[in-house]
Amino acid sequence: MDEVLIGEVLRPHGLNGELKIYPLTTDLERFLKLQAVILRHGEISQHFKIIKARVQTDLVFLTIEEIDSIDQAENYRGWEVRIDRSEVPPLKEGWYYFELEGMQVYEGDKLLGTLSQVLETGANDVYLIKGSKGEICIPALKSVVQHVDVSGRRMDVILPPGLLED
Structure with a gap:
């Protein structure tokens, strides 16, 4: 269902x-x-x-x-x-939150984790990603989110410098 x-x-x-x-x-x-x-x-x-x-x-x-x-x-x-x-009627642009939640999020070939929640902050949405290293908050910006494949359940991102500590 x-x-x-x-x-x-x-x-x-x-x-x-x-x-x-x-x-x-x-x-x-x-x-x-x-x-x-x-x-x-x-x-x-x-x-x-x-x-x-x-x-x-x-x-x-x-x-x-x-x-x-x-x-x-x-x-x-x-x-x-x-x-x-x-x-649910299709959107003219963008995605519904329920379409994004559960997606696998990658930076290049590296799996960052699963998008567990979309947070509304006012300025821009933030995607909460849960992975092996804990939680990451990724800003939902065109400069960060490079590609979204709803049917393939995959999101490709380029993280801003300094977002992840090594």
Whole structure:
């Protein structure tokens, strides 16, 4: 299963089973276009058809098939809201974080490690790489990141001088 996390169920909203969702995406309008979602809690996952979606300020409210009471909705408090990766629209440029995380990062022929997390710093993103020598923080700059092969799960970088101590 290739799923992408897009939100978390906060709690029921109202008496008819509507779910109040905290979105983990900057594009809240994406919820209005969805036909279905996957609710996941640990190893348990359930697919649901969306009946109605609405956005209010910075929250999303979903009415989904098979959940029609506050008691049923309460069972999903804290569950992840996911979609199938195929439903994620392609970016005009760049990559989604989930596409980068898990990539092998190389400088030339030397494996530096695995990109474990993308950190948003404000100025530019920073890639956290975990390897045999611990963690390395690499700035996500065009001068550093030379090539990204999403399908091959590989990133090639040229580290700035002094970033690694020998």
